[in-house]
Amino acid sequence: MDKDAIVEQLYTSFIGKGEIFNRNFNEILLKALDSVSDGISFCDKNGYLLYVNKACCEIVGADKEELLNKKVDSLSPDKPMLIEVIEKEKSIIDIEYFWNFKGKKTHLINSGYPIFDEDGTIIGAIDIFRSIERSRKLANTIAGHQAFFMFDDIVGESNNLKEVINLAKTFSKSNESILIYGETGTGKELFAQSIHNYSNRKRKPFVALNCANLPNELIDSELFGYEEGAFTGARKGGKPGKFELANGGTLFLDELGEMQIHIQAKLLRVLETMCINRIGGNKPINVDVRIIAATNRNLEEMVEEGKFRRDLYYRLKVLYLEIPSLKDRKHDILLLADYFVKKLVNKGNKYVKGLDNKAKEMLMKHSWKGNVRELENVISRSMFICDGEWITESVLVTAGFQELKYEEIIKKESIKISKDILMNTLNSTEGNKKKAAEILGVSRPTLYKFLKKYGL
Ligand SMILES: Nc1ncnc2c1ncn2[C@@H]1O[C@H](COP(=O)(O)OP(=O)(O)OP(=O)(O)O)[C@@H](O)[C@H]1O
Ligand SMILES: [Mg+2]
Structure with missing residues (x-):
């Protein structure tokens, strides 16, 4: 087999034949780097950023133009990892790291690697990072x-x-x-x-x-x-x-x-x-x-x-x-309700401004036997049902709040779920019953009971 044939075979085994092989390889490589959710950036040996991927911009909260061709140490008051890697010519793996950009502090787990040419001379450095939350979640899943x-x-x-x-x-x-x-x-x-x-x-x-x-x-x-x-x-x-x-x-x-x-x-x-x-x-x-x-x-x-x-x-x-019960710290009811609305809005599923006055009044009158967890469930059900800007009294009622007796839910889950709500919830979770049960705040057996009742 001659040299060209070997190269040809290598290429085909890496990236396959067909459309993808005919496209510009650099373009494909850049697209590939943009499709990962880890942030990736690299700089030359003088610390000028030559490349940042899409996730890097999203994690740090910057546009590509704000980062590219800038010296990394001009972008954050703290010493950037890339600079340290270049100075030490050594990899730094899985270190907790803060990127402080335009007043926004991002807590990351970062790994940096030096890049060498054929002669072993350093020509730059690359780092790969993810948010600390993601790393924590992973650690927790494993351990x-x-x-x-x-x-x-x-x-x-x-x-x-x-x-x-x-x-x-x-x-x-x-x-x-x-x-x-x-x-x-x-x-x-x-x-x-x-x-x-x-x-x-x-x-x-x-x-x-x-x-x-x-x-x-x-x-x-x-x-x-x-x-x-x-x-x-x-x-x-x-x-x-x-x-x-x-x-x-x-x-x-x-x-x-x-x-x-x-x-x-x-x-x-x-x-x-x-x-x-x-x-x-x-x-x-x-x-x-x-x-x-x-x-x-x-x-x-x-x-x-x-x-x-x-x-x-x-x-x-x-x-x-x-720990005081929620009924003994009434002042916190609306504060928590607002907090849970914002938390769900930030998850990005839906935009709701908050609760209107009547809905607030209704929450204040409730006995909250299930405390903060009950409140969290009520808000997440209401957010799901709500199709206006505000959670109103009627949204709360549709969410099953009025007839909701939390002691009974805890003991028997004698909650009522209407067919419409059940179907909407299942649509939104693409049929995932576990997720649907979580959104509705009921156990899976209860969900199945209602599926059976409505012949779904
Ligand atoms: N003050 C609070 N601020 C924000 N979230 C809260 C607060 N108190 C409770 N929560 C939330 O309410 C839910 C219930 O809290 P947690 O599991 O700690 O309660 P618990 O007392 O252990 O309940 P249980 O006795 O049922 O096990 C959790 O989702 C928790 O994050
Ligand atoms: Mg507990």
């Missing part, structure tokens, strides 16, 4: 061990909420256990994550265990792990428990009131010794874990009834936070 929320994410102006936030901030700085009490949907998990992120354990894992979701036999192995061969079906090589996974960080025990009494005894022992034994193992493992527990049950009453160990209760209640 599931991260806290996202910060105190700044907790919306509310009421004094009682602010007091709890301040107290929680103080607690963040200590290593003692925290017990969070609050009615359903008040934001217990939001607080637990914010405390972790405000503490000096923030770069370490945040591991959550919902004590209500697991049969009690499993809580044991979930918390403490097991050694290979500990029981039939035990995984080869054993498995670390949540205590080990959370080492150095925080273990969030959600719905603590559901934990059975014999597990409570084991938990207490670990809290006292900070040492665990995997099931079937005989090597004690020291752990350094901060416990945050949450419950919507009255633990004191449970202690009196003998359903919760008194010693564990006091061990966990060293620091205690009680």
Whole structure:
């Protein structure tokens, strides 16, 4: 095979024959770079930007013209990664990075690579970046061990909420256990994550265990792990428990009131010794874990009834936070409603200005047994139904707000969904029932019940 034939074959195997092969290769390459959602830019060895892709402009909030042929260090007050890469002639991988452009600070995860010519002389640098949110989401999907929320994410102006936030901030700085009490949907998990992120354990894992979701036999192995061969079906090589996974960080025990009494005894022992034994193992493992527990049950009453160990209760209640119910911070209802409208508008599905006065009045009169979560659901259903600029009383009613009794939804989900709403929702989710159930704020079985009812 001669040289030309080899080159021809290489090209065809890379980009294929046909239309694409006949087009200008550079043009195709640029289009390819513009179609990825990571930001890409590169500069020459003097730091002048020669190329930025579409995502780069979108992430930074700039036009191509504002960036191209500019010296990178003139575009941000902080030292750009590309300059550092050129100076060091070394790659810098997956570093947290802020690009401060025209007053807009963008938090990124960035990797930069030097570009060399055939002689090994540096000729420029390229960087590839994505928003920190995307990276966090990925990390969480893979490991599931991260806290996202910060105190700044907790919306509310009421004094009682602010007091709890301040107290929680103080607690963040200590290593003692925290017990969070609050009615359903008040934001217990939001607080637990914010405390972790405000503490000096923030770069370490945040591991959550919902004590209500697991049969009690499993809580044991979930918390403490097991050694290979500990029981039939035990995984080869054993498995670390949540205590080990959370080492150095925080273990969030959600719905603590559901934990059975014999597990409570084991938990207490670990809290006292900070040492665990995997099931079937005989090597004690020291752990350094901060416990945050949450419950919507009255633990004191449970202690009196003998359903919760008194010693564990006091061990966990060293620091205690009680999150106020929404009905006790009425001032926050409209603030939160507005916040959820804006959040959904920013997601880009629909533009709604907010709630009109009558709708606001209706929200203010409601008892909010489901607290902030209930409010979030009401707003997302209303936004979906709303086809004007404002969410009105009638939109709320159509969204099922008036006859909505949240206690019943929680227990039986005895909600009414009209055929129109159901069909519209399914259209908007292109038939995705899981998404539709989320939008309507009902479980999938409830959704199926209505599909069946309307013969859909
Ligand atoms: N003050 C707040 N500001 C913004 N969002 C909030 C606030 N409080 C709660 N939320 C939102 O409401 C929802 C419920 O919060 P969270 O899951 O923390 O409640 P919870 O107390 O753990 O509820 P449950 O007892 O049902 O588990 C979440 O989507 C959360 O982001
Ligand atoms: Mg919760």
